[in-house]
Structure formats: C-alpha cells, structure tokens
Amino acid sequence: MADQIQRFIFDRADVRGEIAQLDAAYRQIIGRSEQSPAVQQLMGEGLVAAALLAATLKYPSALTLQLQSTGPLSLLLIQVGSDGTMRAMARTRGEVPANARLDEQASQGTLAITIEPEDGGERYQGIVDLSGGSLAAALEHYFAESEQLPTHVWLSADPERAAGLLLQRLPGPDGGPARDEDAWERAGQLAATVTGAELRELSADAVLHRLFHEEDIRLFEPSPLRFGCRCSRQRVADMLRSLGADELRETLAEQGQIQVHCDFCNEPYRFDAVDVEALCVDPTTRAAPSDTSH
Structure with a gap:
C-alpha cells in the first residue's frame, strides 16, 4: 500500500x-x-x-x-x-x-x-x-x-x-x-x-x-x-508574544518554564526564562546600532 x-x-x-x-x-x-x-x-x-x-x-x-x-x-x-x-x-x-x-x-x-x-x-x-x-x-x-x-x-x-x-x-x-x-x-x-x-x-x-x-x-x-505540519518555534513564539509580557512572566513564575504542544503533531516547544524575556522585549524599543567607531 x-x-x-x-x-x-x-x-x-x-x-x-x-x-x-x-x-x-x-x-x-x-x-x-x-x-x-x-x-x-x-x-x-x-x-x-x-x-x-x-x-x-x-x-x-x-x-x-x-x-x-x-x-x-x-x-x-x-x-x-x-x-x-x-x-x-x-x-x-x-x-x-x-x-x-x-x-x-x-x-x-x-x-x-x-x-x-x-x-x-x-x-x-x-x-x-x-x-x-x-x-x-x-x-x-x-x-x-x-x-x-x-x-x-x-x-x-x-x-x-x-x-x-x-x-x-x-x-x-x-x-x-x-x-x-x-x-x-x-x-x-x-x-x-x-x-x-x-x-x-x-x-x-x-x-x-x-x-x-x-x-x-x-x-x-x-x-x-x-x-506534514506547519508548526514552528517561530510561530509559537509569535503566538506567545501576543499574550503580553505580564501574562508570560506570570506563567513562567508559576511553572518554571512555558511549554506549548502543537495540537496537530504534538511537538513540544519549551521556553525558559531567557527565552521569555526575549519575547517580552518590544522590537521597536531595541537600541539602534551605534555610529560610534571602535
């Protein structure tokens, strides 16, 4: 078959x-x-x-x-x-x-x-x-x-x-x-x-x-x-980012990490404290590259 x-x-x-x-x-x-x-x-x-x-x-x-x-x-x-x-x-x-x-x-x-x-x-x-x-x-x-x-x-x-x-x-x-x-x-x-x-x-x-x-x-x-599943770590990260920094940090404090499973393929995606803080940073507030020569 x-x-x-x-x-x-x-x-x-x-x-x-x-x-x-x-x-x-x-x-x-x-x-x-x-x-x-x-x-x-x-x-x-x-x-x-x-x-x-x-x-x-x-x-x-x-x-x-x-x-x-x-x-x-x-x-x-x-x-x-x-x-x-x-x-x-x-x-x-x-x-x-x-x-x-x-x-x-x-x-x-x-x-x-x-x-x-x-x-x-x-x-x-x-x-x-x-x-x-x-x-x-x-x-x-x-x-x-x-x-x-x-x-x-x-x-x-x-x-x-x-x-x-x-x-x-x-x-x-x-x-x-x-x-x-x-x-x-x-x-x-x-x-x-x-x-x-x-x-x-x-x-x-x-x-x-x-x-x-x-x-x-x-x-x-x-x-x-x-x-074939279309899930990815980036898509999960975008979903988590939409929840807001307060909810992400509260969940992290309660569980020690954030873990999401894809509903289709059951693939686990884990985010630790460093990952969560990166998600909480507003991309528009990140410092622009310095023009200062080193």
Whole structure:
C-alpha cells in the first residue's frame, strides 16, 4: 500500500473518479494524538475525504475540512495542501460512541469546507449539516448543493489504514448531452459493491479492475500523500508574544518554564526564562546600532 491518490476517468463516458489510500502517513498522524479508536477512525475518514476533495480542485489550493458540533466530537480539523501534505486534530467532550451515526457523535454539527488558492485568489467556504449520518453523506450533500455535480463517496478507516473512493458525473461535452447516458448509473452500481476492506487493503489498480474491468478507464499519474505540519518555534513564539509580557512572566513564575504542544503533531516547544524575556522585549524599543567607531 502507498500513501497516494489515484485519479481516473471513463474514456467513453462523462464520469471521473479518485481513490485515496493512506497507510504509513495515517498511522503517523493518529500516532501523534491520544484519541480513542472511534475518533481515530473519524480522523482517518476525514483525511481521505479532504484528499479526495483537494484532488477535484482546478488550481493549487490549501483545503481545510472543519467539523464542529455540540456533541461528544466537538471539533475535527483536517488540512491538506496541494503538495499532498496533510495533518489532523480532534477535540472531544466525553466519550465518542463507536459505530454510531455521525450526527450522534457530533450532534447539531456542521461541516465547513474552506478552499484557499495558493496564488492569493479569493477564499471560498461551503457549509453543510451532518443530517446524512456519515461524513461521506455530508460530502455528497456538499457537492450537490455547492458544485451541482452528482457525486458518490465511500470512506473507510481502521487502526492501520484509511481509504476512500469518489465518483463524479461530469457535464457532457460543451454542455451537451452525456456521451453514455447509462454510464453514471452503471458506475454507481458497480462502485457500491466495494467493501471497506477492499478499499483499504487492495491497491488502487486492483480496486479499479475489480469494479470496472468492463469499462474503458484511463489512469493518471498518482499523487503522493504525506504527513506534514506547519508548526514552528517561530510561530509559537509569535503566538506567545501576543499574550503580553505580564501574562508570560506570570506563567513562567508559576511553572518554571512555558511549554506549548502543537495540537496537530504534538511537538513540544519549551521556553525558559531567557527565552521569555526575549519575547517580552518590544522590537521597536531595541537600541539602534551605534555610529560610534571602535
């Protein structure tokens, strides 16, 4: 198994698809958090969902999938870059029930999908509810409402791997009728026979052969997916500086040092007394270089 996304199209029909599979990258991400198996499964589904969404974008963009609710799963946040780097975090209030509907795990929840073009173009956000009972159903609703594109999504995750399949009906050439009127329904019926274990354990080629061996399928070059966090000591320092000198010195006096863990990768950043004093210095008050010769 490889950490990658495989795009494909039906050569004689207006249908496209993607298979996203996560192996080592998924274990690396969930291994950095202390979450229950139920939450890890949701993180896995969210990671492949975000990868599938990002692969449908026309231009290089950063995509954020954010689920918020008043239920046991209060927050699920997934970020994927156009270079395939991804990270995830989750917050809970109480135990998240396993094998339950998503609208029970995240009651009164909403799913926000934010797209930020890397060229600085206009930011886009779409929001859907979780009434469909699963993350896959929420994504299908998102495409129907925001993109007006009929879409089927299948997601699966276990403690070792996560995978997903997306099928999408495209407009006919130049907006005309579809080249194969029955292809969309046929593709959906065939894809619906896939199991979660097959998605997770078979290669993308094997899954496509199992489902669509009687169709003319064209594969694109697979794109790698990997864990990558954007945290840094400088970013943490900037955050601490925004708290103000009084709060920083008070925290230092109480704890002896200030320690911050990244919510995504759990990397620790420690600041001792010397570091804190450096943060407390207003850069605008630092002495300018002397003109005196030595």
